Amino acid sequence: MFAKTVTIDQLHRLRENTIAGHLGIEFIEIGNDYLSARMPVDQRTHQPFGILHGGASVVLAETLGSIASYLTLPDESQHAVGLEINANHLRPVKDGFVYGVARPIHLGRTTHIWDIRITNEQDKLVCISRLTVAIVNASPQN
Numbered sequence: 001m002f003a004k005t006v007t008i009d010q011l012h013r014l015r016e017n018t019i020a021g022h023l024g025i026e027f028i029e030i031g032n033d034y035l036s037a038r039m040p041v042d043q044r045t046h047q048p049f050g051i052l053h054g055g056a057s058v059v060l061a062e063t064l065g066s067i068a069s070y071l072t073l074p075d076e077s078q079h080a081v082g083l084e085i086n087a088n089h090l091r092p093v094k095d096g097f098v099y100g101v102a103r104p105i106h107l108g109r110t111t112h113i114w115d116i117r118i119t120n121e122q123d124k125l126v127c128i129s130r131l132t133v134a135i136v137n138a139s140p141q142n
Contacts, residue, residue, distance in 0.1 A: 001032060001033050001072060001104065001107070002030065002068075002071040002072055003071065003072055003073060003074035004070070004071045004072075004073070004074075006030070006071065008027050008028070008029075008030070011027040011030075011067065012026065012027060014067065019059055019063075020059065020063045022044065023039055023040075023044050023045055023056060023059060023060075024039060024040045024042075024044060024045075025037050025038070025039045025059070025060055025063055026038050026039075027067075028099070030071070033103060033104065034068075034101050034102060034103045035064055035067060035068040035071070035101070035102050036064070036099065036100065036101045036102075037060065037063065037064055037099070037100050038097045038098065038099045038100070039056065039059075039060045039097065039098050039100070040096075040097055041093045041094065041095050041096055041097065041098060042095065044056075050094060051092040051093060051094055052092065052093040052094075052098065052126070054087065054089045054127075057087060057089060057098070057118055057126065057127040057129070058085060058087050058129065060098065060100045060116075060118060061085060061087060061100060061102070061116040061118065061127070061129035061131060062082050062085055062131055064100050064101070064102035064114070064116050065082070065085075065102045065112075065114035065116055065129075065131035065133060066080050066081070066082055066131070066133060067080075068102045068104070068114060069112045069114070069133040069135070072104075072107055072112070073135065076138070077137060077138050078135055078136065078137060078138060079135075079136050079137075079138045080112065080133045080134075080135055080136075081133065081134050081136055082131060082132075082133055082134075083111065083132045083133060083134040084131070084132040085129060085130070085131045085132070086129065086130055087127055087128070087129040088127065088128045088129075089126070089127050090125050090126055090127060090128065091120070091124060091125070091126055093120050093126055096120065096121045097121060098118050098119065098120055098126055098127075099118065099119050099120075099121075100116055100117070100118045100119075101116065101117055102114045102115070102116045102131075103115050103116075105130070108135075109135065110134065110135050111132060111133065111134060111135065112132070112133040112135065113130065113131070113132050113133075114130070114131045114133065115128075115129075115130060116128075116129040116130070116131060117129075
């Protein structure tokens with residue numbers, strides 16, 4: 001499914017100076033049909049009441065889906081950018097790590113749709129997210 005061959009270390013370099021790096025998101029595994037990562041639940045990802053912020057879960061989901069889409073693109077002149085995301089937050093998490101796995105629902109020429117499931121350390125579902133990614137031509141930076 002993935003057109004690009006990359007290592008986990010190469011994926012970690014993509015996080016540098018991004019929100020994913022700031023939140024401590026770490027890629028774990030590149031499977032045949034999935035990409036997984038984990039994110040700490042700590043002061044960086046808490047909301048004011050000491051539990052995982054839903055927005056942090058959405059950052060994890062969009063990071064996984066967008067990078068997974070990028071890995072499917074054989075042409076370096078294309079980029080994958082988030083178009084729409086939704087998330088259902090199912091249970092609170094106070095500390096430790098949450099784990100996300102992105103799997104494709106649809107891999108079209110101009111759009112990709114990903115199912116991202118986020119679980120806690122006990123493998124209980126924390127969040128279900130669906131991400132639509134637009135496949136666009138890369139434009140030169142100004």
